[in-house]
Amino acid sequence: MVPRQVPRWSAWIFQATPAWRRTTCALGASVGQQRWPRFPWRMCRPLAFRGCCSTVPRVPGVMLTSERYPVQRLPFSVVSEEDLAAFERIIPGRVITDPEELEVANVDWLKSVRGCSKVLLRPRTTEEVSCILRHCHQRNLAVNPQGGNTGLVGGSVPVFDEIILSTALMNQVISFHDVSGILVCQAGCVLEQLNHYVQERGFIMPLDLGAKGSCHIGGNVATNAGGMRFLRYGSLRGTVLGLEVVLADGTVLDCLTSLRKDNTGYDLKQLFIGSEGTLGVITAVSILCPPRPNAVNVAFLGCPGFAEVLQVFSTCKGMLGEILSAFEFMDAECMQLVMQHLHLTRPVRESPFYILVETSGSSADHDAEKLDGFLEQALGSGLVTDGTVGTDQNKVQALWALRERITEALSHDGYVFKYDISLPVERFYDLVIELRARLGPCTKHVVGYGHLGDGNLHLNVTAEAFSAALLAALEPYVYTWTATQQGSSLLLGHLQQPQGTLRVTVSMWETWLAPGRQPDERSLNVTDGGCAGSWVLSPHRGQRPGGHAEVSSYTA
């Protein structure tokens, strides 16, 4: 049995210390009252239960992670009655042990992995998070922070019986500065609600995701989410100005500055951005919001080939310049899936590829003129074969839905193998083509879509059901292909290659523990069906194994 790289996990949230200037404002009162505009099925899904861990009911079709994968529980303590009583003293009335409530928190959005946690905690403040983590640290209890539980790589749910630390009640805006656009809020604020909040004040959030209706800003930061606005507003590493984080032993680390430029000391908060909760629980975020654009246009285009998609991208950058705010692409199979499973309508003639171009600017007239010029050029040169433009909000949203709801459509198509890959744009689509040839008829669909603007390919393979043979055909092939192209990929937890040595550069954890050490090159030796190099990243944190690894080579 292979000790397994478990999926990455998301983390985070919380509440102000008294020293902060507050304009406290609730964004949705509690989980029960929250709207889930883009993930409504979570609320209406009928839950049927079978037995599993002693108290946690089983969702049909979702195997326990510990049954599907031969992961080994680390020697953490088991939650006792005394622990529950201690939690009850810290957060009275917010210690959840009801199996039905736990069920939702134990299963990920894709229903691909499932833990069997027996307790869910809902702190409201940083102090409460600190007390909880201090207790868990002293008692050697494993903790799984959970934001909106919208992650697609199984990182937001327990593997075993980790305590689930939910940020759902940490949903307060702490302050907003309407000249600078700097928002300070608790980490459990839902992204879309924050966007509404700042929009009313003339700004927008610097990131936008399909999961915006449910995902928490703390989880966005902990996973360093990119999303649709990356092209225009850049990485969270630039827009996040400050963080408040609770470390595993309960220590509160205050890096919550709201200065645009702050060069005092090392920028320690950066370590927590994208660290997936392995270093601490993010409890508050200070983030710079750009001004709300006066005009937004979306063009949806049909394209005859991927070479043309790349040329359209270059043309677009040149002609739309500073008003280009998104450049997304999807292939014909993606379009088939959203039409088949979600009954959306294809707005242009059938094409091998589709492009969504968004502009955001301060002058509707100027933007329309630039967009017209670009479309004329793109259509005239044959790079684009058909197109439609939306300027009013309804049409803009309808066009965006075609791109944003691909994930949802895929989840209706069967078991989904998902890969989130950064690649040089020239080789962006080659992997999809090669995989189709390699996998043949044992799959339902092999699709590619994503943010061409930031080189981020979403590669998805659907099949009737999970299949070890298909997995073996996919991995480590996908990782080594990516490494060969000098791209980066996440190991998503279902590596199951029977032969060969996968060399990986393990995350920086060891470097952190021993300053000056280089990140390790480790052999993950799977020739004998076992991992020679364990890459448990956070054994000292009272947390669980997990984390990223960058594949650097593969030797069969």
Add this chain to the structure above:
Amino acid sequence: MVPRQVPRWSAWIFQATPAWRRTTCALGASVGQQRWPRFPWRMCRPLAFRGCCSTVPRVPGVMLTSERYPVQRLPFSVVSEEDLAAFERIIPGRVITDPEELEVANVDWLKSVRGCSKVLLRPRTTEEVSCILRHCHQRNLAVNPQGGNTGLVGGSVPVFDEIILSTALMNQVISFHDVSGILVCQAGCVLEQLNHYVQERGFIMPLDLGAKGSCHIGGNVATNAGGMRFLRYGSLRGTVLGLEVVLADGTVLDCLTSLRKDNTGYDLKQLFIGSEGTLGVITAVSILCPPRPNAVNVAFLGCPGFAEVLQVFSTCKGMLGEILSAFEFMDAECMQLVMQHLHLTRPVRESPFYILVETSGSSADHDAEKLDGFLEQALGSGLVTDGTVGTDQNKVQALWALRERITEALSHDGYVFKYDISLPVERFYDLVIELRARLGPCTKHVVGYGHLGDGNLHLNVTAEAFSAALLAALEPYVYTWTATQQGSSLLLGHLQQPQGTLRVTVSMWETWLAPGRQPDERSLNVTDGGCAGSWVLSPHRGQRPGGHAEVSSYTA
């Protein structure tokens, strides 16, 4: 005698490993051949020497740092003949011991501090840097990395006899991708030369500084330079995609990815951005260059008061939106200084404040239309009393010179006390006004200018000569005032307060050594003329004391 916080230092450099795809291209062959378009006086300054350290000549008027400040040399070894021989084996012909050459590298640009290093090393490659640092580490020799030596806070020169590790010969472009705009280069490339290089390929560097003609990209990154384009293109934390760094023991840390999004592992490179060389020597940089704008306009405006300056900034952001690329301000005294010392001409009527607004966009017509609308509004409402616009390159440069050459003008005015402060914009100028009242006639000028767009105030006080009494009136007053306003400031090395306790939050070094620890609140107890809490940040690195500290409170 007070063990003193020595000035911060800059660092960095280098050369590709064979695995990198190169488009190797020299940007200026050597220090001797480099152009210094903005700092020409460094080349033509007549050097007169007096005795000092045994072999290093003395520049008139520049006291040795170790004489002016009661700093104590840490117990590092002294460079021996054997060391010189070892360096000569590593970098044959590039071990400089000539006193005249050393003189330039021992004194900072402002001629405010001076070391007495006896050896200057000029590596060309990362491997050479690694070998040098490994030797120094083993021999316990202190090292001072030096880029363009353009820093204004004395951080780029030795305090004592540290070995100067120059990046001047590490000036190769390693690769440039003309679709993505991703530049990979050695750390010693001069910013302006890089800008020319990418401009020829349709891009610009994402940062711009007055010192562009001399400063090195490695130094820009190590000091997390903001500069004129910060408002538009954001922080180096977002635009720097990767770094290669040599740690003090010679270990090469390769974080030189060129992916726009790379979430594998912790983003360790962020620790080196803005860490001032305290953690290692930056040897190569991967940076994202934005497309070159088709049209650039500069408006230079006169403004009746600082309240109006702030209102113009708001109006500007609203009306110019995505094409606004710089918003700089200077006060009337700054204008007097550039007119008096540099003989520049004031392009508008005399005013209490001046604003420089720059737009960069893809359409000259659209940009002109937006700018006209803004100017009409600003003049019509009385926020601005006079203005001029430059669209051709000569006029644009002439207008920018008024702002960029303030530092140079100040250096002609006498001894300069410099403070680089981040503040909430509302309180931005109050400190200048309060200081004028506080200091009275013992100063020549108290001036304020800077990047209003990113809340960065350059506060400068000039006097006939250095004066301990004036320093005592300035510090820690400036720091505590800043702390009270929740701003941040750098301690620039000349703290000399005879009474009181300055509480500081020391940089994260200790946290780095002991993960999980919060940054220390330390008492820098100066009641007895000595520091109770030493804040030597890098004792284990074979380097010298230094680094930032954020002032959090002051108790007299």
